[in-house]
Amino acid sequence: MKDYVERMEKRYQVKVKIVRSDDELFTKRTRAWLRKKAIDTELSAPRTQDQNGLAERSGGVVIAKARAMRIGANLPHDLWKEMVNTAAYLHNRTPRENLDWKTPYEVFYTHTSKLSGLTETINMLIDDLRAYINDLTPTRLAKRGLGSEIFSLANEFQASTGVVATVKLHEHIDEIGADLGRDLVQIAHEALANVAKHASASRVVISLRLTAQSIRLEVADDGTGMAPSPARGRGLPNMLKRVQAWGGKVEIGSAHGTGTAIRVWIPARAGGSARSDPTESLLSRSTVLGVAVSAALAIAG
Amino acid sequence: MEIHVDWTDLEEAYDGYVRVMFFTDAASGLVTPYFMELKKKISRR
Numbered sequence: 001m002k003d004y005v006e007r008m009e010k011r012y013q014v015k016v017k018i019v020r021s022d023d024e025l026f027t028k029r030t031r032a033w034l035r036k037k038a039i040d041t042e043l044s045a046p047r048t049q050d051q052n053g054l055a056e057r058s059g060g061v062v063i064a065k066a067r068a069m070r071i072g073a074n075l076p077h078d079l080w081k082e083m084v085n086t087a088a089y090l091h092n093r094t095p096r097e098n099l100d101w102k103t104p105y106e107v108f109y110t111h112t113s114k115l116s117g118l119t120e121t122i123n124m125l126i127d128d129l130r131a132y133i134n135d136l137t138p139t140r141l142a143k144r145g146l147g148s149e150i151f152s153l154a155n156e157f158q159a160s161t162g163v164v165a166t167v168k169l170h171e172h173i174d175e176i177g178a179d180l181g182r183d184l185v186q187i188a189h190e191a192l193a194n195v196a197k198h199a200s201a202s203r204v205v206i207s208l209r210l211t212a213q214s215i216r217l218e219v220a221d222d223g224t225g226m227a228p229s230p231a232r233g234r235g236l237p238n239m240l241k242r243v244q245a246w247g248g249k250v251e252i253g254s255a256h257g258t259g260t261a262i263r264v265w266i267p268a269r270a271g272g273s274a275r276s277d278p279t280e281s282l283l284s285r286s287t288v289l290g291v292a293v294s295a296a297l298a299i300a301g
Numbered sequence: 302m303e304i305h306v307d308w309t310d311l312e313e314a315y316d317g318y319v320r321v322m323f324f325t326d327a328a329s330g331l332v333t334p335y336f337m338e339l340k341k342k343i344s345r346r
Contacts, residue, residue, distance in 0.1 A: 001306070001324075003335070004304075004324045004333065004335070008302065014302045015302060016302050016303075016304055017302060017303065018302075018303040018304070018327075019303075019304055019305075019306060020303065020304070020305045020306070020327070021305065021306040021307060022307070025306055025308075044305075058305070058307075058323060058325040058330060058332045059307040059308070059309060059321075059323035059325070059332070060307075062323060062332055062334065063309050063321075076315075077312055078312065078313065078314045078315040079314070079315065080311050080312075080314055081314045081316065081318050081321070081336055084321050084334055084336075085334065088323075088332050088333070088334045091332055092331050092332060096330065099329070099330065104326070104329045104330040104331040104332070105329075105331060107328070107329035107330075107331070108326055108328075108329035108331040111328065111329065
């Protein structure tokens, strides 16, 4: 199982998400490993192979074919391994009606080559977004407005990934200062990059609220959820550094199969206590925190 | 990717294998057999 799953990931960039089998396969150890890999398990009743859709009776068909070949060729039983290999080869290269008269081999390799292309597209998108963000200066942000920048980010993300992006903005968010606004856009960008790379989501909602007490940014998707393993890459650590520089906190809500929500809280006073006094505290604080943010960005590379 | 796993136990082959596990991709029906000895070695093809 481990060999097959890792081969699919490394060679074809395809992630196994669901394993269906009868109960005997799912020992405690296998279940633990599958859980760690964030792979769902689904039970099928023993000896009812027709529960398995296109995979129906595949093992049984290959075994029957191998047996017929062996008997037809009058070969001894202990050569069954060679017969099974040959039968599987023929099975994979035989056109099937339910595949529009294509072979399983053809359908599988067409699909995986498309996915490999998709991975490249996503990586290019992330590079484009990084370039976009790096170009996002506080001056430009102040000119265009925070709301407009977040809409642009969401539109670009949706156009490139096909994931439907919805933006929900509180009416006062343009009162947030340009320095903090730039960091919020960067945080949203990191969160969206994670969605594109890992979530297999179909929808994502970006919401930004400003209250008297706090600024709250949330990026929630309906994807596979995060595996309970240490985060790889620099996205989340970068995000955390940016938030901490403003005295805020990050919460990640994720359950396997129900999507992920990244929530960021930043004290309103850091963003200028915008509802009560939009400029004074932001201007005084941004000067001080600008140094801290620059340091955090330098560390993040 | 969704896969279906099933297996069959057979009499010992000339090279010691006793079980074949089939990993089938649900979308395409592509079957990959893995062969197993007595709880030791696993061989693909």
